Amino acid sequence: MLSQESLHQIDREIAKYPSDQKQSAVMAALRIAQIEKGWLPKDLIEFVANYLEMAPIAAFEVASFYNMYDLEPVGRHKITVCTNLPCALSGGVHAADYVKQKLGIDFNETTADGKFTLKEGECMGACGDAPVLLVNNHQMCSWMTTEKIDLMLADLDKK
Amino acid sequence: MLEIEIDGKQIQVNDGSTVMDAAAAAGTYIPHFCYHKKLSIAANCRMCLVQVEKAPKPLPACATPVTNGMKVWTHSELAVKAQKGVMEFLLINHPLDCPICDQGGECQLQDLAVGYGASGSRYQEEKRVVFNKNLGSLVATDMTRCIHCTRCVRFTTEIAGEMELGQAFRGEFAEIMPFIEKTVDSELSGNIIDLCPVGALTSKPFRFAARTWELSRRRTVSPHDALGSNLIVQTKHDVVKRVLPFENEEINECWLSDKDRFSYEALNSDERLSAPMIKQGGEWQRVDWQSALEFVATGLRGIAKDHGGASIGMLASPHSTLEELYLLQKLARGLESQNVDFRLRQVDFRADGKRAGAPWLGMPIAGVKDLNRLLVIGSFLRKDAPLLAQRVRQAAKKGLQVSAIGPNAEDWLLPVKHRALVAPSSMVATLAQVLAALVAEKGLEPSPALAGKLPEHIEDEARAIALSLASGRQVAVWLGNLAVQHGRGSELQTLAQEIARLTGGSFGFIGEAANSVGGYLAGAIPGADGLNAAAMIEQARKAYVVMGAEPAFDFANPSATTAAMQTAQLVVGLTAFDSASLRGVADVMLPIAPFSETSGTYVNCEGRAQSFVAVARPQGETRPAWKVLRVLGNLLALDGFSQSDSEAVRDEILSADFASQLNNGVEGVVVSIATASSAALERVTDVPIHFSDPLVRRAEALQKTRDAAAPSARISPATMEALGVAAGDRVRVAQGAATAELIVQADPGLAAGCVRIAAAHVSTSKLGGMSGDLSVERV
Amino acid sequence: MILAGCDGDRAWRLQDYVARGGYSALKKIIAEKVSQDAIIAELKTSVLRGRGGAGFPTGLKWSFMPRSFPGEKYLACNSDEGEPGTFKDRDILRYNPHSVIEGMTIAAYAMGAARGYNYIHGEIFDVYLRFEEALAEAREAGLLGQNVLGSEFSFELFAHHGYGAYICGEETALLESIEGKKGQPRFKPPFPASYGLYGKPTTINNTETFASVPFIMNMGGETFLELGKPNNGGMKLFSVSGHVNRPGNYEVPLGTPFAEVLEMAGGMRGGRKLKAVIPGGSSSPVIPASVMMDCTMDYDSISKAGSMLGSGAVIVMDETTCMVKALERLSYFYFEESCGQCTPCREGTGWLYRVVHRIENGLGRPDDLELLNSVTANIMGRTICALGDAAAMPVQSFVKHFGSEFEYHIENKKCLVPPEVQRAGSQIYVSPSC
């Protein structure tokens, strides 16, 4: 169900914890699985649970508790904009509005071509860099003026 | 000990007690939802907030440890204000439609809301709606009502042993659910209904069948497994509507297995035999009791006269009451037959006549918590005795080391430290190796009868088991149903006895049925020259009386049993159900009362006699079997059938110190450690939890559970490969001349060279005995 | 101190850290076999108070760890930094990760812990990767792992990456999360010092707390204390965000006047007037401008002003801010982030948000403010963890200090600050220095 490379990465995560505490690697394993498959369908969560010898529902609890796991398919690029107060004071909401308008979608929607999904985010611990947005969970973009948003979207559009 | 003052009342409690424990000891009620004495502490509902001296804020009684000299107020202004605040929060998203809720009238939230709720809600925003979940055929959901106490989640994880429910998502969006599209399959699942303090989890079979205040409730005892769990049966107009646990800390605690809880559906099934029936000219006819009983009396008297009493065999289900078993054997003996037995699935009777008393568990059920070493021989422990398994599970968490010997390693949801996974034919040898290891490693002295016979070669697992037992403080050795039903069961018993003796432990039998101990006390076993259950089938009798059992499902060898009965002149069936399997062999069927419609006694595995009375009037023409047998005795003019009630029958059987009759000792069984190794496949037979007796087989909702799935041919992957079959293949299984077609299922928990085939199901009832050689071929 | 001299792309590298004097504290401790008690005593002298929010004295916390406990003990570093307004730990890990590694290693030595985890906030994956690299460098150099610097002492340290849950910043939720569960806080007692990670004694400190340790060991507790003011030892990082000209992290001695910090952050944006400040992360009560301008930035002064220094996240709001809208956004945050475990928080945070949302949208009712006060009172102090309080305090303080603005909203069904003014004030703003 997962590539050798992903399994290898998961094994490396498992090694960080005491040998009788495999479950500790579940967050990392779900992250690695999601990177490979784009999102976390039921079978994938069950696979990860079995791999770590934990109850599937325990893995689902984790997958559904943390915001960055996607339990439903998302576009090729997921953009998450922080609109929490510190960011909002420096244009977080404006930046989100701008992305909405450019992509023609609202929060929690995906563009018709399946390329972009837009999410509203909570504090990313980068309030000094506002507006900030996160691309595909792992790439943080800071000081996002409308010009930089244009460039970013154009760049992602090609990927 | 710690001193604590609760609402001005001084009491002393043990170290480590919580304020909730102390309040319980002081007889003070503190409102709560998530707290449950048998579950871990979650402290999430916050209903139990109380005022504690010097604490700046109210503290949850369930999670606050008592400190010496602590002062607590459970009803002070501060406490009540906090409790009311929590109640308001609980109600904002909870539907306020108690009149249409199935829990209405027995809802903790409803009860407490009366005391702690306000009259109107200040919450005027949208209420949360949660989609219902399909948990299977037993538990209905109304998840919008859930208050997230997580008792159900903790139950599956901690008591049932497998996390089948979780709390997914978070915050206000949290949902109690099983893994996507999974159901709750635990054999203990029904307990979450009792645990749920609101109407989120309710009984599916009971759904909207009655309101709680319309029901009358009576205590009784479960007729199924060897524990004799205590029940509260609720009836409406003499129809059993629901079964709940009656708390008995020494037996079932506050739990019930699903079988105990839901088998009542069969009491109301269409298959109930409503009147006596006689087969005449190949046609079944309804007759009145008088005619039926005279027919039976005349028939039995005639056969006894013509062929001698020994031509009559009497066979009773071990689920029968003590009184029924007693009167049946009395009837047999009155007719000068010593052929009576209740051990219908047993084949090795070499211990008969060599026993020191009635076999039992050898220890109290509640004593499991004190064990630190346990060896289980030949058992499907979790499905055969779910609540006993549950106790072992709890004890294992506190350090009990469990070892197992047998052909099956299905998951008991508890750690099994050492396991010898061996085919049935090797079990005696393996047990002998454990004994040999005890002798060799610990320098212990075996009994003279075994001394010269111990094997030299000892497998690693056998040695590990021996060492584990030898290091124990409180040791028990249990023989399960598979061991009792084993072809060399009495040798297993002899060896187990010796192992227990050498390790200073107790030894006993888990027991198959509600009266597996009672049957011995009632004397429902053959006399010196009588035939046991197996012999009565091998040497066909002219007449049979069969009580509470079905030839195709409740006997060691269903096909041989059916064949033997078909040749008989007269077969009398005492049965609660109009059973197809009985119809095929019987000449008379007499409708007898199931446990709910009669009084009687079960003696459970720990040797506790529990008497009960009828909870409902007998349906139709049904009569309690003890009365039927009494009338038969009278019609046959036999002595000793004049008891006026079942208590009188019981008192004839059980003396005040009947416990002294409990004794597992056996002496004189010849043990041979040689393994009769054969190249053939061996059959391993389980009696699935929901097939095990006529009642549960007819309980509709239970029959839809995963535990009631049709039997397959389960084979270990290695053996499958050797046989060239794959999972999902359809195979013909041949046992002697008998065959059945089954689907192959891979079972990594099965010893090599074995095929596990369940008994007590139509698809396998044409096969022969529960053990023996098999062949398998793909069709 | 922690971030001083961390300029350039390579500042985070081991080599640069060592050049700045890094690992000298650890080396000295190992070489001189400094006793565990001496380290803890030094910390107590320094009056280093936890930088994660609660301000608990670190030396005292370390002394709670059972010394003679047989078997494993753990250390956890809290880099989950999810408190709105806080972004200091990210910079520490980006620019000076080895200070955290050294601080944790010293802590492990002082408490006899054999294993540690640094729990890193989900949204900063690049920081997590960098920290892993820094760990590899330290291991390579024998500063971490089996037999640290050739001594008897061993310490294994790993990074654990969060994945988007504010509640995991709460220390016991963080432990649950490391255990591979959802991050639901545990009821205390038992406290982590006796029952922590995997049920073993565990000490949890904030990133900045650990990062301060090597400096204290080098300069001595007394000197550190004197950097700040009595009972408020040392330097502290303040994350300044909102309506200022240069949002960013400023490391100053505790006790520095707020006005000075504001000045460092470039002063008020567009020269507009200060309206209110949230001084210690979104969970701390808001303080009106006039009171705030008289405060110094330390635990005691802010506490006296009715708020908390918390994580040192200073959210600055000018006159263009609608306080109802600001509170609405914060309330949404706590509603969204409640773990859902305990009743008052699960049910109460949603209630608070919905009422504030209603007021903001012109559907407020006359008794709503009273309702808000009563609901917050029913949450405060009744929950398993402090998230309940964190959700309640902003509501209470906004209503207390800016009640008239809420009343205006309820009566007139619109903002006191005209929408176009608000819009102008919250324009996309990128500081010229970035």
Ligand SMILES: Cc1cc2nc3c(=O)[nH]c(=O)nc-3n(C[C@H](O)[C@H](O)[C@H](O)COP(=O)(O)O)c2cc1C
């Ligand atoms: C809801 C909540 C969120 C918290 N978030 C953080 C956090 O992001 N970072 C942090 O260091 N401490 C956070 N804390 C405080 C921690 O529980 C804990 O007090 C702290 O990590 C201890 O470290 P310190 O003593 O070094 O401050 C949070 C507490 C609560 C109740």
Ligand code: SF4
């Ligand atoms: S379903 Fe019932 S038992 Fe389970 S959490 Fe909800 S209220 Fe509690």
Ligand code: FES
């Ligand atoms: S999330 Fe901590 S109490 Fe609710």
